[in-house]
Amino acid sequence: MTGARTFSSPLDLQSVRADFPILARELANGFPLTYLDSANSSQKPAQVVQALSDHYLKHNANVARAMHQLGAEATAAYEGGRDKVAAFIGATNRNEIVFTKNASEALNLAAHTLGAALKPGDEVVISEMEHHSNIVPWQLACERTGATLRWFGVTDEGRLDLSNIEELITERTKVVSLTWVSNALGTINPITEIAAKAHAVGALVVVDASQAVPQFPVDVSTLGADLLAFTGHKAVGPTGIGVLWGRYELLAELPPFLGGGEMIEVVRMTGSTYAPPPARFEAGTPPIAQAVGLGAALDYLAGIGMDKVAAHEQAITAYALEGLLSVPGLKILGPTDIADRGGAISFELDGVHPHDVATVLDTRGIAVRAGHHCARPVHERFGVQSSTRASFYLYTTPEEVDALVDGLGFVRSFFKVA
Amino acid sequence: MQLDSLYQEIILDHYRSPHHAGLADPYDVEVHHVNPSCGDEVTLRVELDGDTVTGLTHHSVGCSISQAATSVMSDLVIGKPVAEGMATYEKFLELMQGRGNVEPDEEVLEDGVAFAGVAQFPARVKCALLGWSAWRDATAQALAKKEGASNV
Numbered sequence: 001m002t003g004a005r006t007f008s009s010p011l012d013l014q015s016v017r018a019d020f021p022i023l024a025r026e027l028a029n030g031f032p033l034t035y036l037d038s039a040n041s042s043q044k045p046a047q048v049v050q051a052l053s054d055h056y057l058k059h060n061a062n063v064a065r066a067m068h069q070l071g072a073e074a075t076a077a078y079e080g081g082r083d084k085v086a087a088f089i090g091a092t093n094r095n096e097i098v099f100t101k102n103a104s105e106a107l108n109l110a111a112h113t114l115g116a117a118l119k120p121g122d123e124v125v126i127s128e129m130e131h132h133s134n135i136v137p138w139q140l141a142c143e144r145t146g147a148t149l150r151w152f153g154v155t156d157e158g159r160l161d162l163s164n165i166e167e168l169i170t171e172r173t174k175v176v177s178l179t180w181v182s183n184a185l186g187t188i189n190p191i192t193e194i195a196a197k198a199h200a201v202g203a204l205v206v207v208d209a210s211q212a213v214p215q216f217p218v219d220v221s222t223l224g225a226d227l228l229a230f231t232g233h234k235a236v237g238p239t240g241i242g243v244l245w246g247r248y249e250l251l252a253e254l255p256p257f258l259g260g261g262e263m264i265e266v267v268r269m270t271g272s273t274y275a276p277p278p279a280r281f282e283a284g285t286p287p288i289a290q291a292v293g294l295g296a297a298l299d300y301l302a303g304i305g306m307d308k309v310a311a312h313e314q315a316i317t318a319y320a321l322e323g324l325l326s327v328p329g330l331k332i333l334g335p336t337d338i339a340d341r342g343g344a345i346s347f348e349l350d351g352v353h354p355h356d357v358a359t360v361l362d363t364r365g366i367a368v369r370a371g372h373h374c375a376r377p378v379h380e381r382f383g384v385q386s387s388t389r390a391s392f393y394l395y396t397t398p399e400e401v402d403a404l405v406d407g408l409g410f411v412r413s414f415f416k417v418a
Numbered sequence: 419m420q421l422d423s424l425y426q427e428i429i430l431d432h433y434r435s436p437h438h439a440g441l442a443d444p445y446d447v448e449v450h451h452v453n454p455s456c457g458d459e460v461t462l463r464v465e466l467d468g469d470t471v472t473g474l475t476h477h478s479v480g481c482s483i484s485q486a487a488t489s490v491m492s493d494l495v496i497g498k499p500v501a502e503g504m505a506t507y508e509k510f511l512e513l514m515q516g517r518g519n520v521e522p523d524e525e526v527l528e529d530g531v532a533f534a535g536v537a538q539f540p541a542r543v544k545c546a547l548l549g550w551s552a553w554r555d556a557t558a559q560a561l562a563k564k565e566g567a568s569n570v
Contacts, residue, residue, distance in 0.1 A: 353480065353481035353482060354481070355456060355458075355480075355481035355482075355483070355542070355545065356425075356481050356482050356483075359421075359424065359539060359541075359542060360421060363420075363421050370456070371455065371456040371457055372456075372457045376457065379457070385457050385458075385459065385479050385480075386456060386457040386458075414421065414425070415430075415482075
């Protein structure tokens with residue numbers, strides 16, 4: 001057992017958990033669900049599912065192009081989702097919010113449209129701790145244009161290595177694209193500081209905020225980013241919707257990404273003109289119900305208070321770090337102190353492969369992720385092929401962390417490494 | 419979802435000391451296969467004499483299931499005609515895809531019967547098949563190479 005360690009959260013966990021019916025599930029062999037995979041996808045409160053269901057059952061129609069009452073209701077609901085996203089992240093203009101299908105599409109949109117202006121000699125700077133979705137789109141953009149991809153390394157402590165920032169961010173740099181919170185290491189990066197360096201040389205700054213927006217208050221008006229991407233399903237919202245926020249003047253200059261309905265102004269057989277943002281980047285029927293669901297999700301988080309969500313995330317992560325470090329043979333990839341750290345902890349357990357760790361935990365109802373978490377380069381940086389990752393959210397209890405720590409003890413004895 | 423049915427002692431034994439591990443010379447073809455979703459990797463070398471598998475060595479990085487399955491597979495195909503190895507693969511695949519409803523044939527699968535429990539863990543089936551896919555690929559390449567050489 002992990003003993004009586006102290007834990008204090010500003011959230012009433014019992015009442016939060018009552019909003020997430022799935023958390024009461026019992027899994028095989030009578031074990032209660034211990035869901036520690038929220039960085040992969042969060043669970044959904046009943047309020048979000050209700051909003052989705054209400055929309056489909058009472059207001060469903062296509063948006064904008066439908067000239068009837070339901071069409072007007074659906075349009076109002078969809079655009080209402082845009083207003084809620086704008087307010088939630090501190091965007092001053094609702095037209096700065098572009099809906100995509102996920103964060104990957106948002107980052108691809110950024111890489112495609114910013115990439116259109118790249119040429120040989122130009123440089124794009126990313127980091128070794130990026131998710132594949134903030135690596136591959138830039139590799140593709142550089143291949144298309146002859147631009148060069150460069151990257152920040154990672155220190156042994158799992159922090160961004162800024163020691164060579166002066167050589168990395170130069171007058172050749174056109175784009176700096178970084179994750180705010182690493183999905184594998186949990187590291188929170190100093191975006192504002194790096195953005196100032198990038199802007200000083202005239203480069204644009206793209207931020208992957210997939211793990212940031214769900215975890216702490218975000219204010220794009222002061223962050224220093226020019227474009228910022230995140231996804232709905234990690235922030236208690238539905239799958240199928242992501243967001244690209246961009247400074248309006250920048251979005252207005254960017255070329256279209258996908259062509260189709262709703263993104264046009266006038267289409268002639270000889271050529272077309274395009275709608276202003278955000279419509280320019282929303283070709284085809286958008287994720288309408290998902291925008292409604294995302295709006296409800298952000299309302300839910302705002303109702304609880306993102307400052308409280310962040311404080312809980314800090315408290316539960318500190319509690320988990322302490323518990324995990326007490327497991328013999330366990331090594332954490334990434335910062336082991338709570339400063340500038342998010343709620344995802346990846347680790348190795350000596351003598352047991354992560355898949356085996358995950359499978360054994362799963363038979364005790366404990367859901368974790370095992371593998372490279374779509375961040376293979378950072379695993380390579382630490383000389384490991386894969387890791388096990390536990391991640392926490394506003395509904396995670398210290399008892400669940402205790403179950404994980406006890407479960408790891410069981411894993412060690414099962415594989416006879418104890 | 420019984421752990422003991424997944425992690426049979428035979429599997430753990432093969433995992434702790436995999437047979438034919440360590441890449442050896444000479445060989446006809448070397449392949450490198452990965453499971454992109456989880457990162458498991460196997461490098462595998464085969465040597466054929468006519469239609470017979472005379473050599474198979476491997477270096478695997480991955481979970482107990484993938485490493486043990488590659489070890490068991492090595493025992494099953496070395497010294498056998500390629501066609502027999504391929505037939506054994508079909509039997510193993512049938513077992514893996516059987517969702518626990520296929521009775522394994524110990525005559526054919528030998529230690530491979532220990533993997534029957536894997537079929538009840540759909541996420542782990544691909545682990546058990548990684549080594550096999552590498553061997554089938556390497557063998558097909560080796561046969562094509564020999565055919566190419568004999569046609570010259």
